[in-house]
Amino acid sequence: xxxxxxxxxxxxxxxxxxxxxxxxxxxxxxxxxxxxxxxxxxxxxxxxxxxxxxxxxxxxxxxxxxxxxxxxxxxxxxxxxxxxxxxxxxxxxxxxxxxxxxxxxxxxxxxxxxxxxxxxxxxxxxxxxxxxxxxxxxxxxxxxxxxxxxxxxxxxxxxxxxxx
Amino acid sequence: xxxxxxxxxxxxxxxxxxxxxxxxxxxxxxxxxxxxxxxxxxxxxxxxxxxxxxxxxxxxxxxxxxxxxxxxxxxxxxxxxxxxxxxxxxxxxxxxxxxxxxxxxxxxxxxxxxxxxxxxxxxxxxxxxxxxxxxxxxxxxxxxxxxxxxxxxxxxxxxxxxxxxxxxxxxxxxxxxxxxxxxxxxxxxxxxxxxxxxxxxxxxxxxxxxxxxxxxxxxxxxxxxxxxxxxxxxxxxxxxxxxxxxxxxxxxxxxxxxxxxxxxxxxxxxxxxxxxxxxxxxxxxxxxxxxxxxxxxxxxxxxxxxxxxxxxxxxxxxxxxxxxxxxxxxxxxxxxxxxxxxxxxxxxxxxxxxxxxxxxxxxxxxxxxxxxxxxxxxxxxxxxxxxxxxxxxxxxxxxxxxxxxxxxxxxxxxxxxxxxxxxxxxxxxxxxxxxxxxxxxxxxxxx
Numbered sequence: 001x002x003x004x005x006x007x008x009x010x011x012x013x014x015x016x017x018x019x020x021x022x023x024x025x026x027x028x029x030x031x032x033x034x035x036x037x038x039x040x041x042x043x044x045x046x047x048x049x050x051x052x053x054x055x056x057x058x059x060x061x062x063x064x065x066x067x068x069x070x071x072x073x074x075x076x077x078x079x080x081x082x083x084x085x086x087x088x089x090x091x092x093x094x095x096x097x098x099x100x101x102x103x104x105x106x107x108x109x110x111x112x113x114x115x116x117x118x119x120x121x122x123x124x125x126x127x128x129x130x131x132x133x134x135x136x137x138x139x140x141x142x143x144x145x146x147x148x149x150x151x152x153x154x155x156x157x158x159x160x161x162x163x164x
Numbered sequence: 165x166x167x168x169x170x171x172x173x174x175x176x177x178x179x180x181x182x183x184x185x186x187x188x189x190x191x192x193x194x195x196x197x198x199x200x201x202x203x204x205x206x207x208x209x210x211x212x213x214x215x216x217x218x219x220x221x222x223x224x225x226x227x228x229x230x231x232x233x234x235x236x237x238x239x240x241x242x243x244x245x246x247x248x249x250x251x252x253x254x255x256x257x258x259x260x261x262x263x264x265x266x267x268x269x270x271x272x273x274x275x276x277x278x279x280x281x282x283x284x285x286x287x288x289x290x291x292x293x294x295x296x297x298x299x300x301x302x303x304x305x306x307x308x309x310x311x312x313x314x315x316x317x318x319x320x321x322x323x324x325x326x327x328x329x330x331x332x333x334x335x336x337x338x339x340x341x342x343x344x345x346x347x348x349x350x351x352x353x354x355x356x357x358x359x360x361x362x363x364x365x366x367x368x369x370x371x372x373x374x375x376x377x378x379x380x381x382x383x384x385x386x387x388x389x390x391x392x393x394x395x396x397x398x399x400x401x402x403x404x405x406x407x408x409x410x411x412x413x414x415x416x417x418x419x420x421x422x423x424x425x426x427x428x429x430x431x432x433x434x435x436x437x438x439x440x441x442x443x444x445x446x447x448x449x450x451x452x453x454x455x456x457x458x459x460x461x462x463x464x465x466x467x468x469x470x471x472x473x474x475x476x477x478x479x480x481x482x483x484x485x486x487x488x489x490x491x492x493x494x495x496x497x498x499x500x501x502x503x504x505x506x507x508x509x510x511x512x513x514x515x516x517x518x519x520x521x522x523x524x525x526x527x528x529x530x531x532x533x534x535x536x537x538x539x540x541x542x543x544x545x546x547x548x549x550x551x552x553x554x555x556x557x558x559x560x561x562x563x564x565x566x567x568x569x570x571x572x573x574x575x576x577x578x579x580x581x582x583x584x585x586x587x588x589x590x591x592x593x594x595x596x597x598x599x600x601x602x603x604x605x606x607x608x609x610x611x
Contacts, residue, residue, distance in 0.1 A: 015591075040166060040333070041588045042360040054358075058365045062373070077301050084298040098302045101384065105310040108377045112318045112370060119325070119366035123359040125351035138355055139333050141166025141587070 008147040008155040011137055015043055018143040021159050028158040030151045038144040058118045065114020066107045073106035074099070169587055173579045174337065176429040180576065183428050188572050191565040198562020201555045202277065210280035212555045219538045219550040223560055224278040225388075226530040230413070231271030231563065232312065232385050233406070233526065237414030238264030239319040240378035241446075243371040252442055254589040255434045255581045259425060260418050261323040262580070266570040267417070268316045270563050275305065277559065304387045311377075311384040318374050325367050328353050329584045382410040394537050395472040396465060405457045412450035412496070413526035416519035419443050421571065423516045425580055434581050437512055444515040447522065448504035455497045475540045475547075484549070485536050488528050495525025 012018040018037065025035055037043060077099040084093075120126050138144055147155035205212050215222055238260035245253035276285040288299060288309050299306050332353035335346035353359060386406035389397040399405075419440065426435040462481070465473045480489045500518035503509050535550050574580070 037357040038355045039357070039360070040329070040355055041584045041591070042364055043357065056362060056365050058362065058369055062369050080298050081301060095302050098307065101307045101380075102301060102310050104380060105307075105314040105377070108373055108380075109314045109317060111373050112314075112321055115366050115369045115373070116321050116325070119362050120351065123362040125328070125353060125359070127352055136336055139166075139170060139336055 007149050008152040008159075010145045010155075010159050012143045012145065013141075015039075015143060018043070018145055021145055024158050025145075025147065025155055028154060030147060030154055030158070034148040034151045036146040036148075038138050038146065040138050040141055043143070054122075056122060058115055058122065061114040061118035062111045063114075065117075066111035068114070069106040069108070069110020070103050072110070073103040076106075077102050166587060169583060169590070170333065172431070172433065173581050173583050173586070174334065176431075176575060177334070177577070177579065181428065184572060184576070187428075188569060191569040191572065194565035195562050195569055198558050198565065201558035201562070205277075205555050205559075206282070210278075212553060214551050214553045214556060216548065216550070218541050218546050218548045219535060221278075221534050221538060222531070222550050223552050223556040224274050225534055226527065227560055227563055228271055228274035228278075229385055229406075229530045229533075230527050231267050231274070231567075232382060233410035233413045233530070234417045235264045235267035235271060235315070235319070235414065236378060236382060236407075236410035237267070237418040238262065239315070239322050239374050240264075240411065241414065241418065243322070243374045243378070246367070246371045247375070251589055251592060252439060254585045255431075255436075256418070256422065256439055256443070257326070257585065258323070258578075258582045259422050259435075259580055261319065262571060262574050263414070263417055263421055264319045265316070265323055266567050266574070268312060268319060269570070270567055272312050272316065273563075275308065304384065304391050307384045308388065311381045315374075315377050315381045318370070318377055322367075322370050322374055325363060325370060326582055326585065327578060328363065329355060330579050330582060333583060334579075379407055382407045389533065389537075395470075395476045395540060395542065396461075396537050397533075399461065401457065401461065405461065408450060408453045408457055409526060409529060412447070412454050413523060415443055415447045415450060416522035416526070419447065419515050419519040420523070423512060425575065426512075429575070429580070431581065434586065440512045440515045441510055444504045444510045444518070447515065447518060448501065451497055451500050451504065451522070455501070458493075458496075472540070472542045475544075476536050479536045479540055480532055485532060488532055492525045492528040492532060495521040496529065497525075 010021060012021065018039075022035060022037070026032060078094060081093045081095070086093075145159075213222075213224075242253065242257040242260045245257070276282045279285060288306065299309075328350060331346050331350040332355065335343060335350045338346050383403035383406065386402040390399055390402035392398065422435050422439065422443075426432060462477065465477050479485050499521055503514050503518045539548050539550060541547070
């Protein structure tokens with residue numbers, strides 16, 4: 001069936017039925033990037049290659065965040081210690097071991113914030129106009145397969161509406 | 165099945181039982197009394213506490229260490245179970261993660277309360293100022309500032325990420341103001357395969373990062389003591405000893421919280437005997453590890469026979485703190501170990517009793533680490549004693565009440581069991597080839 005946006009939408013009770021429909025769509029030359037699956041729990045369809053997503057860069061951003069955190073920590077501790085007007089009697093004012101602890105904590109913090117921000121961006125969350133609510137049927141355990149407008153007719157012919 | 169799980173786990177949010185109001189009312193009353201005690205302390209000065217030379221840390225820092233320890237219930241245990249793929253974790257994780265956040269919030273308050281002038285707490289933060297007051301990065305207390313805040317923020321993220329799909333579920337069922345709140349918090353979640361993929365990846369990455377952070381937090385808390393050349397503090401094993409104790413008390417707190425939630429919200433089908441059994445086994449393991457560390461620590465002190473160390477040792481084992489010391493041994497090992505080791509006794513009631521004893525024992529352990537050492541400095545002319553005042557006792561009770569209150573409110577706003585994780589677990593158990601019900605070609609795209 002079509003929804004208001006013109007996409008083809010089919011609702012399934014079980015993941016096996018949804019999977020079968022996706023296989024049929026793939027066999028019928030509907031590109032994987034044109035298929036979107038909505039569910040109330042992870043189906044892991046990407047792992048089996050049944051649907052595709054763009055490559056995730058979450059681990060990369062975790063690493064970038066950690067580097068940024070470490071740089072912040074090094075700057076903060078070093079700058080602060082060198083700015084303090086204490087007379088140290090020739091003793092070094094940079095203390096690598098204690099600074100290492102601050103660097104460790106801020107490195108982890110940077111990695112966590114990097115992960116969160118990238119996840120929100122890649123999952124297309126937090127957009128100014130939310131893409132619409134999760135249907136109540138999905139919340140009750142059904143699976144929605146959406147095929148984009150361009151492939152609507154082909155999808156409709158491939159998925160028998162009685163089975164879908 | 166999904167509708168039933170949704171209904172069972174969302175019902176506590178919609179219906180409020182009498183016991184919830186009793187719990188909230190009682191904890192709010194105790195918290196109000198504690199706030200009164202705090203106001204009295206602020207207006208009269210820190211002298212209203214029982215602190216005096218040479219004991220400058222007592223209930224306040226005991227509570228700080230205790231609550232930071234309790235916080236290890238959640239994020240650390242949840243992350244370890246997630247990383248190791250323990251399937252039974254699913255109904256347990258959110259109960260645990262919420263404990264972490266609230267326990268950290270309360271634990272972090274104690275050093276601020278202890279300042280005496282809590283409104284100056286921001287002096288701990290490194291920032292340039294005209295007085296030339298720069299934080300000393302070599303102070304373990306400043307390490308605490310960074311470690312606790314990192315862990316708190318990380319735990320909040322770790323609690324929030326798996327909550328997003330459930331927030332979307334609640335958004336679609338709520339109305340009015342609640343709907344607006346859930347809608348904002350759900351960030352437009354629809355449950356697309358892309359979103360699930362990214363969520364799972366992010367949670368996995370977070371689980372890996374949060375484990376070393378959790379370990380570092382209690383290690384750094386232990387260094388508040390171990391970095392001082394004080395009898396029975398200056399020990400290389402204090403880090404792992406504190407981490408083991410934290411996980412020990414954390415699991416105990418989790419078991420108690422789960423038992424209460426199970427009873428109050430009638431979630432017997434979800435928080436089952438197997439969860440208490442498995443957590444009971446973990447608690448037993450930690451009890452044995454804790455006893456091993458304690459024995460190793462005390463044996464080394466006794467064998468070394470160093471006079472200053474032995475003064476503290478004797479005060480604990482046979483002196484003025486002996487009652488508390490042996491109560492600690494009984495509560496943390498003598499009773500819980502057999503209770504948890506014998507399968508017939510490792511029931512829900514058995515694990516809850518063991519956990520309650522462990523909580524008491526671990527609070528005593530924290531007090532016994534701090535007070536006897538401070539009361540017996542190396543120079544004997546300076547020995548002293550400590551007894552708490554009503555203000556400290558009231559503040560301690562208030563912290564417990566505050567935790568109960570926060571947890572009770574959380575259970576009314578968010579599902580205390582992760583709904584999607586639970587459903588995923590049910591399907592894993594059932595196998596993927598399951599087919600139920602008839603197909604329904606309804607149009608459900610909810611734009």
